[in-house]
Amino acid sequence: MSSPERDPILRKITVMIVDDHPVWRRGLRSVLSDDEHLEVIAEGENGEQALELARELHPDVILLDVNLPHMNGLQIASRLKTERNSACVVMLTGYDDEEQALHALRAGCSAYCSKDIDPLLLIEVIQKVVQGYYMVKGEYYDLAGIRKWTNSRIEATTGPYTIDPHEHFVPLSPREMEILRYVTQGKTNKQIAEVLKISQQTVKNHVSSILTKLYVEDRTQAAIYAMRRGWVRIADTPNNHDNQDSTSDHHGRL
CATH class of the missing domain: 1.10.10.10 (Winged helix-like DNA-binding domain superfamily/Winged helix DNA-binding domain)
Structure with a gap:
């Protein structure tokens, strides 16, 4: 769907990067630092660090790898949702899988992106999620739109189903x-x-x-x-x- 015009960003968007590969983190930091509207305020390499830094620094956006040691990205996103952390989570993954995207969105993520995403598009995604939009499979949705998308994918596998907007979904405990x-x-x-x-x-x-x-x-x-x-x-x-x-x-x- 096309996005309505929003007010310009008045301050820098604070970003935290969570990935267990230092080279990837440095590269991502370098790309984001070139944009005057973004500020990378922290990096983490595992789930425990991610949760601790999110609680302490309250970043606007967390760029989160799904494949992390000990605690995966879905678990981290679910924990942040449970704690009512206001950060928008953008899941970055090498698994271009619609079912995985569904898990990510229901765990509390605002966007699900491939790790080979174009840097300019990633910056756009960051800006959109702080405005309240969701992104999956290259498309942006408002809240009503993402609920419709999610419901349709669930119905395809489990039959008619309506998501409670207050439901907390955890793929696995x-x-x-x-x-x-x-x-x-x-x-x-x-x-x-x-x-x-x-x-x-x-x-x-x-x-x-x-x-x-x-x-x-x-x-x-x-x-x-x-x-x-x-x-x-x-x-x-x-x-x-x-x-x-x-x-x-x-x-x-x-």
């Missing part, structure tokens, strides 16, 4: 994400229960919830789904090098 990391590592329910000191039935319940939320049929599909979208990285899974002899359990069922 922190505990489910923790269990998904272990599932991706190949641990069985029994092994996960022992590590987390919970019952096997509790683990089984969490795994069932994960499969339902991700619309997948088994553990292997859940692991592949998360890996492809950058939610979980094998290098970041707890005790990644333990239990290398347990590969025979990798395809264990619920």
Whole structure:
């Protein structure tokens, strides 16, 4: 949709960059620093830093990589939304995936962009989101428009559905994400229960919830789904090098 005219920006937009690759952060900072309307006030390399800096500095916009160690971009965006942080989150990702875009928007992001986005377009996106617009798949939407877009994508997979504007959506809870990391590592329910000191039935319940939320049929599909979208990285899974002899359990069922 075409955007109505807005008042000119009267002050610099403060921006925080969160990415675990220093070269990428420096390059992005350099690009944004060339624009007189933008000011990069902080950089973070992981979720914990992102949350701490967002609480302390209150940036207008957070440029957030989806694929981060320990806590992924969706979890960070959800946490910021829960805390009612006013920052507009622009998710930057190498995964040009409409379903991932849907997750990002429902987690609280204002825009979902490919990492190979043209620098001038990224600057435009930053300016638009602080004016209250949303951007996905190269199109801008107002609040009513993005709700319509989101509803239509959900209906395509789950049937008619209307989003409550006050709904807080978290793709996976922190505990489910923790269990998904272990599932991706190949641990069985029994092994996960022992590590987390919970019952096997509790683990089984969490795994069932994960499969339902991700619309997948088994553990292997859940692991592949998360890996492809950058939610979980094998290098970041707890005790990644333990239990290398347990590969025979990798395809264990619920």
